[in-house]
Amino acid sequence: MPSVTHEALVELFKNRPTLAAEMLQDALGQPVPAFTEARVESSDLSEIVPSDRRADAVIVLLVGEQQRPAMAIVVEVQLGPDLDKPYVWPVYVTQTRARHRCPTRLLVVTIDPKMARWCSQPIDTGHPGWLLVPLVLGPQGVPVITDAELAKAAPELAVLSALAHGQGEAGEAIGVAFLAAAAGLDEERRAVYGDLVLSSLNAAARRTLEAMMKAGYEFQSEFARSYVAKGEIKAKAQAVLTFLEARGLEVPADVRERVLASTDLAELDLWVRRAAVINDARELLSSATS
Template sequence: MASMQHEGLLLLFRNRPTLAPELLRDALGLQLPAWSEARVESAELTEVVPTEYRADLVVLLLEGKPVFAIVVEVQLSRDEDKRKTWPLYLTSLRSRVGCPTALLVVAPDAAVARWCAQPIDLGHPGFVLQPLVAGPGAIPVITDEQRARRDPELAVLSAMAHGKEEVGSVIAKAVMAAVGGLDAERLNLYVDLTLSALSEAARRTWEALMQSGNYEYQTEFVRKHVAQLEQRRQEGRQEGRQEGRQEGRQEGRQEGELAALFEVLDARGIKVGAAARKQILACTDSSQLKLWLRRAVTVESVQELFEPGPTRKPAARKAGKHGRSVKVLKPRSKR
């Protein structure tokens, strides 16, 4: 399920395309060819592979022509399907742009980063993909405000990787100093990402600092935004006490519907690709989940599950023992 953290991390690289090659070069020691331009390229990988495959982000380096391409994948948890699709992303992209490619996996969690870094052996002799992983050990700790101003995206990435460490509050202070001159949309996003990445102790320290009035933010806009954010947190706590039980019950029902949907598809031998799984997990509409669950009983492919239109009628039933109806299932054609 797409989360604020996942989408926020992608926006860091989208807002500053040079962040990807700089991480590969400076943090991971990869030799890159000379380039003068970095731009975000289409992440649709449809020319060689099915349309359901889509990378998180593609950054293309150019020196008059494409000289290097980077597949950027944000990984917040283990997902075995990714280890199947990452090699496909690289080979498809290389075929499309006609230049060397590399896989950069951004994993702020240390355990997830270690899992991502495991080699992927494709079976052909010597054909082993070694993902390049930017985990907490590779992402720098940025506490210097001047450096944060030069590269606010890297500063936010530092906060997301190290925010729960003792230095988290100092990193957050550097980020606050850096975002004052940014446009409102980036400022709001970067402040939210930074504060949400802090440990509970660091957040309490930061809240106490705000309430004391001893810290002066760089701009009035930042000051107002952080105050509004704190107000939303306080309101959220109050609403959480009143609505927590109701939300918990709703989430429990949705989790049950998701589990049932995947169980039915699996029992019927219908393959669920990475993109389809992501679409299903992102759904929070209980009525939609129920519709998919009903369709899962009769569809022939996972793509058919998402097609608009009425649910296919179940197969005819015939009488069984004791006069009970017995469903006659039409054999599913092999694909």
């Protein structure tokens, strides 16, 4: 089962189709043809490989008025060893090349230096002269994005930077740059990217950013306000349960679930007051509808 981090990394390349070409050229020094559009194509390669095996993403670079494919890039996110990959990666490349009839590159993305070395091993296909050497984007190849304007122009790259370098000394600066970019994102990306960035930062950087958001930092965005509000709701819900338990009241599972599911601060405030006087935890919920 792919992890949340794996799926989030894949989404970065799908949400910004030019990112694969940018990383090939800027980070890995691979020549990329001039193109007018980068398009996400189907990564279902079930004509040859089983339906449960498909590339993470396939990006096709298009040129001219006819939108002719100039290059295809198979993007594979790899966070741990998988002994199947040396066998299926050549299939992904050849099948994508056959489908789009253009030169095809294999770009493997990882945020683990050890995995970068594992992924870089040449794959001997067994055919004379055909040795597939994956192009690997590891943490060392990802730029450190601490400039707010650059983060605004390429938010996916800012998130990738946090994943690769958020545990280092630049973690705080990377997080601040992302906050500047977060305001310009749609709600869904803002939520997903924001959680991903904050979870990637070292503890000190995360505490600093949380303090900035609570204090109304100048780069405060809708994401920051949302993040702070979620924290207040979570703390208030926990306070309700803690109060009940401190009074020696048994909290049934359905009551606990209902309290933790609440997103209404006014409701939670009411429950905190009720928790001080009721004699049965179930009375907490009956008061909400009275």
